[in-house]
Amino acid sequence: MRKATLYAFSLPMEAGVILRYQRLKTRDGLLVQLQDGDNEGWGEISPLPEFSQETVIEAAEEAKKRLAEWVSGQPLTDSLLPSVAFGCSCALAELTGELPKQADYRKAPLCSGDPDDLILRLDAMDGDKIAKVKVGLYEAVRDGMVVNLLLEAVPDLKLRLDANRSWTRAKADGFAKYVNPDYRNRIDFLEEPCKTREESLQYAADTGIAIAWDESVREPGFKVEPQQGVTAIVIKPTLTGSLVYCRSLVEEANRNGLQAVISSSIETSFGLSQLARIAHWLTPSTIPGLDTLDLIQSQLVRTWPESQLPVIQLDELTIEWQS
Numbered sequence: 627m628r629k630a631t632l633y634a635f636s637l638p639m640e641a642g643v644i645l646r647y648q649r650l651k652t653r654d655g656l657l658v659q660l661q662d663g664d665n666e667g668w669g670e671i672s673p674l675p676e677f678s679q680e681t682v683i684e685a686a687e688e689a690k691k692r693l694a695e696w697v698s699g700q701p702l703t704d705s706l707l708p709s710v711a712f713g714c715s716c717a718l719a720e721l722t723g724e725l726p727k728q729a730d731y732r733k734a735p736l737c738s739g740d741p742d743d744l745i746l747r748l749d750a751m752d753g754d755k756i757a758k759v760k761v762g763l764y765e766a767v768r769d770g771m772v773v774n775l776l777l778e779a780v781p782d783l784k785l786r787l788d789a790n791r792s793w794t795r796a797k798a799d800g801f802a803k804y805v806n807p808d809y810r811n812r813i814d815f816l817e818e819p820c821k822t823r824e825e826s827l828q829y830a831a832d833t834g835i836a837i838a839w840d841e842s843v844r845e846p847g848f849k850v851e852p853q854q855g856v857t858a859i860v861i862k863p864t865l866t867g868s869l870v871y872c873r874s875l876v877e878e879a880n881r882n883g884l885q886a887v888i889s890s891s892i893e894t895s896f897g898l899s900q901l902a903r904i905a906h907w908l909t910p911s912t913i914p915g916l917d918t919l920d921l922i923q924s925q926l927v928r929t930w931p932e933s934q935l936p937v938i939q940l941d942e943l944t945i946e947w948q949s
Contacts, residue, residue: 667721671713762792770804830855
């Protein structure tokens with residue numbers, strides 16, 4: 627007999643987390659539980675304000691419709707709302723045993739704060755030294771100087787940079803001017819430096835700095851294809867869609883010689899732990915971008931290894947819907 631439950635959560639964020647135009651005070655979303663006889667599966671539905679096309683309220687209403695259909699015996703079809711499609715598909719993949727339990731808890735640390743402290747922390751990293759830096763929040767010249775400093779100080783470091791399409795070509799050139807040409811091949815990739823794909827492609831050709839598609843992956847008509855200067859695609863499943871669709875993007879990237887990186891959209895520890903399992907399953911040779919746990923003040927039901935953050939348990943959540 628099939629059953630489904632939606633639990634609502636609202637977890638306080640750390641102070642100072644700003645997404646584009648607003649400060650994010652709480653991380654709100656839903657946990658979905660599917661039960662079929664003795665089997666159960668779980669997923670997280672958590673649209674990200676300013677980035678998702680749907681709100682939590684819209685996601686909840688859509689999830690209720692899809693789950694009611696599934697409980698009545700119909701297939702669990704993919705929603706057009708990415709967060710619902712992803713959360714429900716994860717729950718179904720757990721239910722059927724398709725989603726492996728092994729996880730890749732490696733993460734490319736998100737660099738912020740004092741550069742001297744960062745250098746010490748990065749230098750002490752074990753294994754592959756890959757870190758991420760958000761650029762485009764301050765002056766492009768400052769970003770270039772910081773990136774150059776980190777690459778100079780830690781010779782075996784590779785950096786992933788994310789500009790979120792924030793630069794004009796002139797600002798992007800200002801950034802590149804301050805990065806030693808000898809270090810540019812240690813920029814693993816720079817996500818969408820310019821406002822258009824065409825500008826970004828030309829920028830890669832002119833500077834030798836590899837780029838990756840992020841926002842473009844979620845736009846209508848996007849195709850994974852080999853392009854000069856493009857080395858990776860970044861897949862944020864909560865913003866992208868179902869597990870089946872995300873897997874197809876990874877497979878297309880592999881066929882075209884591109885790196886596919888599973889990345890977070892500030893999910894809770896519950897969602898992050900599932901992303902770690904997906905990364906181990908679909909992109910085992912690539913370190914995922916999951917260093918967002920500490921942006922939320924507590925964990926949720928499933929915990930991240932070695933985290934000291936307090937944990938909100940299932941019995942502390944509100945049942946939003948049940949059938």
